[in-house]
Amino acid sequence: MAYLTQPDYVKYICSCGQLKPITSLYFCRHCLKIRCGFCICHEVDSHYCANCLENMPSSEARLKKNRCTSCFDCPSCFHTLSIRATLVQPRQASTEASGDAKVENKQAKKMYYLSCFNCRWTSRDVGIPDQPVASGGWPERTNPFTTRMNQLLEYYKAIALQEKQEKLERERKKFAIRGKYITLTDKTGLTGAMARNIAGLPSTDGGSSSAIANFVASQASEEVEELPEDVYTKEVNLKQITSMAQRLASPEWQPAEVSRLHPLAKLLSVKRSQRCRACDHNLTKPEYNPGSIKFKIELLAYYHVPEVKIISHESMKPGEKAALLVKLTNPTGHEMTIKLLQPEDVPIVEEEEQKSIEKSLEKSLNLEKDSYSWRAICRPASYSALCRVREVTRDFTLAQRDDAAEYDDDARHDADDVIVWRKSNKLALRLEVETEASAASGAPARAALALQYSYRNTVPPAGNQPHQRNHTLYTTVLLDLGHVI
Template identity: 80%
Template sequence: MAYLTQPDYVKYVCSCGQLKPITHLYFCRHCLKIRCGFCICHEVDSHYCANCLENMPSSEARLKKNRCSSCFDCPSCFHTLSTRATLAQPRQPAQEGGGDAKVENKQPKKMYYLSCFNCRWTSRDVGIPDQPVASGGWPERTNPFATRINQLLDYYKAIAQQEKQEKLEKERKKFAIRGKYITLTDKTGLTGAMARNIAGLPSEGGSSSAIAGFVASQPSEEVEELPEDVYTKEINLKQITSMPQRLASPEWQPTSVSRLHPLAKLLSVKRSQRCRACDHNLTKPEFNPGSIKFKIELLAYYHVPEVKIISFETVKPGQTTALLLKLTNPTGHEMQLKLMQPEDLPPVESSEETTIDKSLEKSLNLEKDASYKSVSRAPALGASVRVRGAARALSLAQRDDAAEYDDDAAGGGDGFIIWRKSNKVAVRLEVETPPSAAPGTAARAALAVQHSYRNTVPAAQPPHDHTLHTVLLLDLGTVSG
């Protein structure tokens, strides 16, 4: 007998056909479908620094290149740098003449420097002067190629804008129908310049001037020669930076340890997730960076019955073995549950391909993006064994947090239900292995769960009870010889 508690041994079939554990799935209360990471779209809600927990709007984060101005990482080991204080004695001004001068007793001034508690690297190692303030004020290095990089960025932005405008003009001529308005420009008389101004895009004149005034790079025939002792000079690896240290500063890529400078800490983001089919939120975190709570948290773990493998016997060809499963009702309502075979499920009605247009209403783009379409495929279950005795209806009580501390479990009256406790029940099933099963192959069993779900969305209407179906794939190890 093997006792398994890992969730990866029981995988659920998503609405798109992917196999995922229940901890990696979401449940849309509007579509009443299970969604995985490929069925949702991600949106960035806020930017914040994980060290100082400072919120930052998107425009400011883009201006600061998604880096915090007051927190730094160690360029040697990439741990967070700490600010340490020290006392600096002020210099006494020199007196003119040789006479005795009155010496003023000045108090020592507190200065700050950056230090790493992991590798003991300090900002003094590279000659960065101490600062009089603890946060901010650290000198920033300027990239000598910043002007050229900005020219390249403006050039490629102008190229992208020109290609986009040409594509829009081609589509407008292709689908031009008399009396029909294809775009907002044709209907309202909004000119292209006005539309670009509203959208915050550069004008056509600015794009053409950026393309016309661009100077291409010219290759140089003269290459600086290597020093004569490049092959004979002894190398000290402690003074040479590693590849991760160089790639952490792509603007400079220092070759020696003495040229390492503190790295501004990258910002973290809080993101919300939406269902691609109905465009409703599945998860939405709190705005406060220090909070780990969610305003909306539609995880499948809280809405879909959880199935766990308690134990199973060794699977052998041509034999019938026992399988113990634990079923849990995570909802706050009583659930009617029935175990079935996947082929006994009712056929799913094929719906027409739908596109997402709600998100486009918020944008100023005149082009409609119909790139996403609801695509579903048949799941590759690959079941090699069959579960028998699954056609049995069960009733699970609602979730009660106080009942978790109750150790009394009621036993089952027959051989199917082993024990029952609050919103949990343990059942005994039989696994039938065909005689043609080769020893050493994976033993997988497919199982379908039909359960009731009380939908409380929308809140203005009374709750509705729905009958949903979920397909599972149980991993029972390998077939024994």
């Protein structure tokens, strides 16, 4: 694995044309294609708080405005706040207290406050009273604009509903003109009331029109509040005013002074699963339990596609040849045969893919919109490679992955002009790279290299289609070889 700060020297070309490192790619075992975060569907599985690990369905998360009710972030530095306890000696109730009362008063009471371990901000700084219970009970501030916000929400919901109805009406007319009148109910078994319910809209039409009629739009005013007279003369104390990030962290109040900062309820995180757009199969699916970092399905390219790493290379000079050492790794549990090709020699199977996508889209009415976006995002990769890897006309066989062999120190040094060494499922190759004679000094030296590799598919296909186990797949990588000297 690469360091976080290290640039990606080897990038793979995704089937959508994006260039990504292997660590951010997926591999669909059903389409046998590389997919990336840009060309797959992301779905939210569950919401959870990253601090207390409480999880909740999305309806509850929406009600809570996607925030945890028991965890808070520091309003000053955004670190998670911790709950601290102190013993408080209650004040003497009165001077003429009886003996019994005195005994009771002596008992110290545990009180709790919120504190930031990073910047030392505490809830006492802004005068929030300590709480007698450790969890919950923190005073909630009401948004001063709640009424207006609700009015706006209602108004926009009504508008959305109106537009939806107009669209339905238009579609109905279109079908009627064509002579084949199909209502939405016939097509999907969905009634209008159900559709409104799914969209989270009110079920009666009367409410929506009255919400639009009664809505009072905001008016722009020329008169604005005057600035205080000393605004240019008063010395600014930066310790007392908030930064822009602090102010915008609570958009309802936007405190201008540090003394008005309040704890921020922690935002919820989501667990998401990812789906292949072409075949609708899951590429990743996390376990539901928020405490678990495991996946039920995890089809990462890192486990299925041969990995290419640059070991070293000579400097690239225009019109000259340079040596390049690369390492190939077979991550699969089966023997793999790899052949190096020039990128233009990779057979094009684009048409077939497009057909299969359209077929799967026909199945579901909902994905109709997606087909446009899919076509819009899939394009051939655009890159310029000034360097060219010299052709190697032979196959390389890589053994299957063997976790025990990871501990072996010895690599087999082959007396070979291409293979430098061989070690279980890894292979180091010595390649020759030629830089274009016209390459300008300082230009990025990049070389594209295509791999043809054998892949054994272990999942049987759905239905009674014949199971083809062995496949020949292709992938193209772009190697970053520094700059032309």
